Amino acid sequence: MASTTAPSxxxxxxxxxxxxxxxxxxxxxxxxxxxxxALLGGELQLADYTRLAVQYYFIYRTIEQVSDRMTGDEVGSRFVFDELRRLPSLRRDLAYLVGADWESAIEPLPATMAYCQRIREVSAEWAGGYVAHHxxxxxxxxxxxxxIRRLLENTYGVQGPGTLFYHFDRLDSAPAxxxxxxxxxxxAPWSEAERERVVAETLIxxxxxxxVFDELDAEIGERTHP
Ligand code: HEM
Structure with missing residues (x-):
C-alpha cells in the first residue's frame, strides 16, 4: 500500500x-x-593544554576499547579504523608533556569520567551510540x-612529540x-528512528x-584567581 505520508x-x-x-x-x-x-587565543600555558591531552587519553582509551569490541558488529565494524587510532600518539605526547612517569601521574576530571561512562554504557547495547561518539x-x-596542531607548533613551540595526537600520517588524504x-x-542501515537516536547521542x-572544557576552565580559574 502506498504511504500517504510525505518523506520528512x-x-x-x-x-x-x-x-x-x-x-x-x-x-x-x-x-x-x-x-x-582562551587556548586558540594563545592565552593559556602549555600545561593547560597538557590537562586537555590527559583527558583525551582517558576518552580515547575508552573509545578504542569499544572499537576493539565492535569488530564483530555488523554496523559498528564499519566504523573501526586502525589508521585513526590515537592512543599510541597520545602515549608519546604525554611522555613528552607530563614526563616519563606520566601514566602514574595522571587522573581524569569528573566530567571525563562521566564522558567515558556514557561512551561505555551507550555502546554496550547499541553500535549507533559508538558511532555517535566516534x-x-x-x-x-x-x-x-x-x-590546535598549528597553535602548538607556532605559539608553544612544540614539534613532533606533544602534537602527535593531531598527526594522521596513516591517512593518505584527510578530505578523501x-x-x-x-x-x-x-x-548505515538505520531506520529513521535510529538515525534520530544517533543524532541525539551525538549532541550528548x-x-x-x-x-570537560568547562572543568578545565574552572581549574585554570582556581589557579589564576584562587
Ligand atoms: C578548536 C576548536 C574547533 C575548531 C576551530 C573546529 C573547526 C572545525 C572545522 C573547520 C570543521 C570542518 C567543517 C566542514 O568540513 O564543513 C570541523 C568539523 C568538525 N568538528 Fe570541529 N572545530 C573545533 C572544535 C570541535 C570540537 C570540540 C568538537 C567535538 C568534540 C568538534 C567536532 C567536529 C566534528 C564532528 C566535525 C565534522 C563535521 C562533519 O563534517 O560532519 N570540533 N570543525
Missing part, C-alpha cells in the same frame, strides 16, 4: 548532512567554550584539530577519508566535551 526533511537528505547540520549549533558552543577560546571525536580531530566516512554514515557527545 530528515529522510530526504544524506544522513551525514543531517548529522553535520544538527550539530552545527553545539559545535559552535564547543569551539567557543571559554577554555577553547564521529564526534575523530572527524573533529581531523578537521578543527589541525588548528572524510568523504569515505560520510559515505559510511549515509549507507558534544555536550560531554563541553563539560
Amino acid at each position: 526533511e530528515l529522510d530526504a537528505r544524506p544522513f551525514s548532512k543531517v548529522l553535520r547540520e544538527s550539530t552545527r549549533a553545539v559545535h559552535e558552543k564547543a569551539n567557543h567554550s571559554t577554555y577553547m577560546d 564521529y564526534t571525536r575523530y572527524l573533529g580531530d581531523i578537521a578543527g584539530g589541525q588548528i 577519508f572524510r568523504d569515505r566516512y560520510r559515505a559510511r554514515l549515509d549507507a 557527545a558534544f555536550e560531554c566535551n563541553v563539560a
Whole structure:
C-alpha cells in the first residue's frame, strides 16, 4: 500500500548532512567554550593544554576499547579504523608533556569520567551510540584539530612529540577519508528512528566535551584567581 505520508526533511537528505547540520549549533558552543577560546587565543600555558591531552587519553582509551569490541558488529565494524587510532600518539605526547612517569601521574576530571561512562554504557547495547561518539571525536580531530596542531607548533613551540595526537600520517588524504566516512554514515542501515537516536547521542557527545572544557576552565580559574 502506498504511504500517504510525505518523506520528512530528515529522510530526504544524506544522513551525514543531517548529522553535520544538527550539530552545527553545539559545535559552535564547543569551539567557543571559554577554555577553547582562551587556548586558540594563545592565552593559556602549555600545561593547560597538557590537562586537555590527559583527558583525551582517558576518552580515547575508552573509545578504542569499544572499537576493539565492535569488530564483530555488523554496523559498528564499519566504523573501526586502525589508521585513526590515537592512543599510541597520545602515549608519546604525554611522555613528552607530563614526563616519563606520566601514566602514574595522571587522573581524569569528573566530567571525563562521566564522558567515558556514557561512551561505555551507550555502546554496550547499541553500535549507533559508538558511532555517535566516534564521529564526534575523530572527524573533529581531523578537521578543527589541525588548528590546535598549528597553535602548538607556532605559539608553544612544540614539534613532533606533544602534537602527535593531531598527526594522521596513516591517512593518505584527510578530505578523501572524510568523504569515505560520510559515505559510511549515509549507507548505515538505520531506520529513521535510529538515525534520530544517533543524532541525539551525538549532541550528548558534544555536550560531554563541553563539560570537560568547562572543568578545565574552572581549574585554570582556581589557579589564576584562587
Ligand atoms: C578548536 C576548536 C574547533 C575548531 C576551530 C573546529 C573547526 C572545525 C572545522 C573547520 C570543521 C570542518 C567543517 C566542514 O568540513 O564543513 C570541523 C568539523 C568538525 N568538528 Fe570541529 N572545530 C573545533 C572544535 C570541535 C570540537 C570540540 C568538537 C567535538 C568534540 C568538534 C567536532 C567536529 C566534528 C564532528 C566535525 C565534522 C563535521 C562533519 O563534517 O560532519 N570540533 N570543525
